[in-house]
Amino acid sequence: MLKLRPNCECCDKDLPPDSAEARICSFECTFCSSCAETVLHGACPNCGGELVARPRRPASKLEKYPASTERVLKPAGCTPAD
Ligand SMILES: [Zn+2]
Ligand SMILES: [Zn+2]
Numbered sequence: 001m002l003k004l005r006p007n008c009e010c011c012d013k014d015l016p017p018d019s020a021e022a023r024i025c026s027f028e029c030t031f032c033s034s035c036a037e038t039v040l041h042g043a044c045p046n047c048g049g050e051l052v053a054r055p056r057r058p059a060s061k062l063e064k065y066p067a068s069t070e071r072v073l074k075p076a077g078c079t080p081a082d
Pocket of ligand 2: 025026027028029044045046047048049
């Protein structure tokens with residue numbers, strides 16, 4: 001099950017589980033669409049994998065399967081993967 005992390009790792013923008021802006025890699029490194037496109041150019045800076053739109057979990061399922069509240073943030077900000 002996806003963790004649905006609550007924020008962008010680069011800029012700390014809130015990304016609620018119903019956000020259409022969230023992008024993730026296969027390890028669920030999580031970014032906002034703006035960082036994913038303009039800074040990272042579609043590649044995860046941690047693993048080099050592709051970033052894709054995170055599926056939204058229906059609100060009716062969030063009660064039983066809540067989103068993660070653990071914020072993950074890169075203190076130094078993001079630079080594109082090599
Ligand atoms: Zn961001
Ligand atoms: Zn990654």
